[in-house]
Amino acid sequence: MKILWRITKIAALERSRMAGAWASLIVATILFLSIPRLIGFSIDYAISGGADEQQSTRVLVYLGAIVIGVVALRGIFNYANLYLAESVSQHVSYTIRNMLYDKLQHLSFAFHDREHTGNLMSKSTIDVEMMRMFVSMGLVRSGQITMLVIGSAVMMFLTDVELALISLSFVPVIAARAIYASTRMRKMWLQAQVEMGKLTTVLQENLAGQRVVKAFGAEEHEENKFDYQNEAVYETTYIARRAQSSNSALMQIIFWASSGVILWFGGRAVIDERITIGALAEFILYTSLLVQPMRMVGFLVNTFARAASAGQRLFEVLDAPSPVREKDDPHTLSNVHGSVSFDNVTFSYGNADAIKNVSLDVSPGQVIALMGAPGSGKTTLMSLLSRFYDVNDGAICVDGIDVREISLSSLRSNIGVVQQDVFLFSATVAENISYGHENATMDEIIQAAKTAQIHDEIVALPDGYETVIGERGVSLSGGQRQRLSIARTLAINPAILILDDSTSSVDAGTESRIQKALSEVIKGRTTFIIAHRLSSIQNAELVVVMEEGKIAEMGTPDELIVAGGLFTKVTELQYATNLNGISTTPSSVGSRGTSS
Ligand SMILES: Nc1ncnc2c1ncn2[C@@H]1O[C@H](COP(=O)(O)OP(=O)(O)OP(=O)(O)O)[C@@H](O)[C@H]1O
Ligand SMILES: [Mg+2]
Incomplete structure (x- = not known):
């Protein structure tokens, strides 16, 4: 958590763009949330019929035009949000890359004696990319998911409390599952990243030492060494990916099962005339609105997990104390005699x-x-x-x-x-x-x-x-x-x-x-x-x-x-x-x- 907080603080340096991304996100989400309500209202209006046919047709055309307008507006704000979130995240990776490079220039020999070049290279490329994903996906997109869930919940509760409770009962299940998966996944991705670092080291040393390899006819030895490490990368990544896939599949099953349940209880509520057909349509639309975000929860959890492990590796370097440190007010040599x-x-x-x-x-x-x-x-x-x-x-x-x-x-x-x-x-x-x-x-x-x-x-x-x-x-x-x-x-x-x-x-x-x-x-x-x-x-x-x-x-x-x-x-x-x-x-x- 501390690691993610530190990345967030770096993103916060881009205050205005971050605020812009969030503002456009809020507007886009509110517009998105109003669509099921508009459609539900239109269905009920169409079924009940207005005073005269001509007038109700006109109202329905207006309603259709409003939906199109809302969708278009939402698209514009969505674009603004994606653009701003991306620019903040690019700036974060730019900043972290620079911080890392500067730090590497100032770490003493003792540090470089310990750290493999390949590992440092994978840190400054792959791990930085993970941080960027966290900022664009984690810091912004997770806000949208939260707003969509809360917004849909409010709209549903305003319509029918019982059906709302049934419809939303799957959300805590998914959340619990996501938290469980996150802890497991974090360890898996850390392992995969460590193996990837080692692979980069093998590759880097092999390329730098090609002459030695050839001179000693050690091609086969090198191939075996690479094979072995490549296998380790494959295994660890495969295990992590498999866990990720089974996790998101499970989430979808939970989600779609809940749709059946809504239809079952909602249909009965319509028959009992407790809610209108438009309201049932609203419920189904709100739940389908949650499909995409809920499917993304798995992905987001991964982004968080991978950013946390990548962050851990990066901050290890950024925080590494350099044994050779300059005094606060150091002496500057001039006209050196040379004793x-x-x-x-x-x-x-x-x-x-x-x-x-x-x-x-x-x-x-x-x-x-x-x-x-x-x-x-x-x-x-x-x-x-x-x-x-x-x-x-x-x-x-x-x-x-x-x-x-x-x-x-x-x-x-x-x-x-x-x-x-x-x-x-x-x-x-x-x-x-x-x-x-x-x-x-x-x-x-x-x-x-x-x-x-x-x-x-x-x-x-x-x-x-x-x-x-x-x-x-x-x-x-x-x-x-x-x-x-x-x-x-x-x-x-x-x-x-x-x-x-x-x-x-x-x-x-x-x-x-x-x-x-x-x-x-x-x-x-x-x-x-x-x-x-x-x-x-x-x-x-x-x-x-x-x-x-x-x-x-x-x-x-x-x-x-x-x-x-x-x-x-x-x-x-x-x-x-x-x-x-x-x-x-x-x-x-x-x-x-x-x-x-
Ligand atoms: N970066 C290092 N980390 C750990 N041990 C080291 C490191 N560099 C040198 N040593 C060790 O310190 C000792 C002295 O090494 P040094 O390189 O100073 O020898 P040298 O006299 O310069 O030898 P040469 O004539 O071969 O250059 C050796 O035992 C060596 O193994
Ligand atoms: Mg020497």
Whole structure:
């Protein structure tokens, strides 16, 4: 109930149109209710006959004309009502879609780690549609049904109390049945919607991961997975639909059985001259007036039930607290120097700590290489600096200010991240590069591309910087994508730069070109380079080696070699590999360390 009330409050934002819909609904229903009375009156008039034949014919013609007029007027108001109700409901779905999208933009990584993309997609399409149906059908149409039932009841009681009681005796039966069905149906539809969400996830992952599927020849596995989920959707929807059908069939049986009963008792009342034939006709017409609305009760109950379950799913997202929240009066960074300090930072994604008691002081403009085995926490540590997650313990400061005190937009526009998994949008190359800096001039875009060593390749594309990439566009190689994402980050000109494994998929030649260019770029910027290859860290002044979420070693490359720990082992291993000619890049880290 609370859920439906919340949707109603959103619809109430469209006050004037909602009021218009209701006003036209009331007028249309009153006109509708007057038709049986007019017809009943005409029948009685025709049977009893007037003073003279000519006059009564004229009156009957007038009565016929009035009925036609009333029907036409009712049609006009009905149109106004449908139009206004529809426009309110469209506006509600528009508003909810926007609210959902805005919310999704501001939920932190932790939320997206949990929620499946496909599920979110089904929420923002199917569930929003359910809400729209609720507004147009539930909020307006249910009013019409109530008015028709009450109006018919009043008209019937005014004519004959006993027959009215008999005629209306089926209404509470249907209402009780509807309420019972509603509770059952709600659970069924919720289940069906959950299964549909899962199906969308399977589909979305399959489409996004087509290359992996093909590469592993996993088509059959994927087909089975889809089949299984598709079956679940079929089953749950089928069960819900079956329950819905048997419910509305039962309602019709109850209804038509009551018509027989009215004829039986009404006929006797006419014979006893308690009511006129016109009045009996009225009763039958009023009951038939209720056929359509009563049949709709089942549908309406469903609309309510489905809107309630869809609402529950949507409000789960809309109400989801974002663990990373901005302070009420956040600090805005300006003229960032770029000092960064991690003070005894501990963080976990859930169970085990991914980062344990990490302390690290970085002075402005310093270049830090982060090394360590896969899963040692390098990416996580950097995610904490950008505040994609909040630390569980300790603090991270930029220029001496705790990142939790800084507005998210100003923090992130000063920290440029080249992420490990490159994601590019289906847009032009230029648009992708200027993604974080919408007002970038073409010169700035080209400069960023040149620094990232991708300019020449962009120019060689069919439409140069205007080439559309991604789906239904030109495909780029892994290395090109990586350099494009470097250009995108450079375009925002951040004071702090994080390069997460950014040169892993480029060849040695390109890498050394990027390194050379980077040595220009990183001047005056605090730079974190996460790398596995020693060749990638030639600019580093400080090497931090991580192991299981902790800092295992830290120092200049020379110091670390002398210490003879993990770093030395990696160095020796890669050096040996080079000697065997597998890698073409020499890894004389030590000498580079001294030169920097
Ligand atoms: N979104 C997440 N949810 C839960 N656990 C995560 C998440 N991301 C990473 N982890 C876990 O946290 C630990 C550190 O992962 P992280 O990605 O920081 O490692 P990494 O050092 O960057 O590794 P790699 O060199 O492979 O990129 C790992 O045990 C990983 O399984
Ligand atoms: Mg990583």
